[in-house]
Amino acid sequence: MMGRTSRVAIVGVGAVSAFGLGWRGLGGTVVEGKPLRSTSHALAVTHPGIEAAQVPALAPAQDAGDGRQRKLMSRGARLAAVVMREALRDARWSEGREEVGAFLGVGASGGAMEELTAMLQAGITACNPLFAFQLMNNFTLCHGAILEGVGGPNGAFFSRGGGTVRALREAVATVSTGECERALAGGSDSALHPVTWAELGREGFAARGLVPGEGAGLLALSSRPEDTALAWLERCEVLPVEGLSRVLAGSHGQVDTVLTAAWGPGIAGELESTVARLGVPVSDTVTLLGEALAASPALAWAVAVDLLAQGRAHRVLVLSLGVDGELGLVELAGAQR
């Protein structure tokens, strides 16, 4: 468990969600806003009419790499590359990037359907030879690292929620132990891939109200005194769901806001009623941002930092519960305290 004494500063954030590129303002959107839903473009051919929380088209200057580079990227990789650039910019880390760490929760393979279709129609030689780079899920991390020159300790963790919290834990440990002084941590994914959506359907999540989403979120963590803290990371754990009561007992009296990132309305409601004993406001980020699988916990952390940076909260507990059933617990405190 990450102890309360090994605090790490959050000095930058990158996020892209159904509300577009950027993290500032996301807190207010989640606490007060309405879901932003539209019919999924990515599923239009295979699963027409699916309501989703999809990332709007990005302007060329906001997007990742150039056209040729984007052809090698899965959707998750493309979104990760976008937020990696944004988080680095937000943290003002323009120098020494070869020593910056990167730890990401990444989702399933995300090859382009046109390549798969070509393969089925005319055999493997019909598809783009570089199709493999869309399929390999470690490239969700690597494309951004290559574009941005991020060369420190790194790891990609498969995530349907919990793996992203583990990525953050690993980043925190890496910074705390001095393996590197600065690291990016978060997740990127899209539930709006036809195969992913079909699998979620077969597992029964769609029938239970899961709204597919997509996005990416990254925190820039630092132990360097010269980096200015936006917030402090106080705690980061992955727990079995039954461990929640113990955790809540430890947080009582300090946390003033709870954010949940739970994959469906039913499960969000259950979490909400469990944390009601804290007597603090509770908001669910997935209700607004959709279930973005590996990205969902990270988007909730971005929301938390925004609430802290605005002074709308002083200590935020983020509870994530992904489709893997793992409970992630991250506690963040405002920098001004």
Place this chain on the structure above:
Amino acid sequence: MSRAVITGVGVVSAFGVGAPAFFGGLAEGRGAVGPIRAFDARTFPTQVAGEVPPVAPPVLRERLGSLDTGAGLLDSLGASGALRDRKLVFGLLAAEEAWRSARCGPEEQEAALSVALGLEQAFLEDFGPLFDEGRIQWTREPEAPLPSVRFRARLDLAAEALRELLGLRGGTTVHVSACAAGGLAVAHAAALIERGEASVVLCGATDSMVNPLGIGGMSRLGAPSPRNTPDACRPFDRRRDGLVVGEGAAMFVVESEERARRRGVRALARILGWGRTQDAYRVTAPRPDGASARRAMERALRHAGLSPEAVGYINAHGTGTPLNDPAEVKAIRGALGAHAERVTVSSIKGAVGHLMAASGAIELAASLLAFERDLLPGTANLLERDPECDLDIIGPTPRPARVDVVLSNSFGFGGQNVTVALGRVT
């Protein structure tokens, strides 16, 4: 700080099921690459692989049936079609062997799991019945008469199966960092021990790309050697022209040295340190100057508190591709300085192929030969050393030597690098 030690190992490789088969094959300097038999590869550009010999269902049932959960798990995995995923079977077999060899029992079920897995197994044949009028007809998916696993096996299914087989209660981390993932999984396990987050961890990797999509995809990338002969992969050789795809698994029980001592289990090696870096160079190629790989080795030595002179042997990533091998030699020279002239290097990929996500794990297993038998594995098919690879690289015949510190390098597609330092237990 607790020091992590390896107390159990299990291996599934082209030499067969079990660590003895693997160590025996390497010790005898044999190669196990041959024609692909898992599917009809005659129309594929690549027709050889380091393929695991077929595991007969009764053998699988007998091995896993030694555990209380084994038979039931096999039944449920079989019914769901999950056993079609070769890496799942390999992982279970290797884990059972590692668990048994470390004499693990109920006390060790508190273990965390740190496992590297390759890509989701996708079954091209599953898409076929849904493909009509030039596209996939998704609406037929629920009714189509297909095997139960369709499109792709959920990636963490293998991790769940490992937990269930051994009754593990600790947290699970699934590493998906391409060819560096196996080394990263073992390094992560050691980190959990050092940080006091776990006292015992089952770790390692399992992977198979010996299927039409895997072999076809790698062929399209141009990574495999165009030769379709058992000696196709020739690490550090002047005639090298590509890798050979392998498959298999290596799993370890890693625990704190104090814990191993307390329960009277012999440690096979200490995990002294590790270093992780990212090339941040190109999608399709490693850094030609080996600078990031060098930093991974330097970080591993720094973590271990060792000078370059302490290193006796390097188990190289050594893929046999034109780009990797000279870059790795530069990295070794950069990291070890003058000592690079005296260190011994080899690669086992000519013998068993490139196990992709599992390569780092199986190469750490191979490195245990140095401590267990005072023997350094050879480099199968290295007959004419490339002048650019001017280190003391062992040829096909293993070399007797006593070394106390080994580095194992793994470099992944996408630029992820990891070096793990192992030490002899004295």
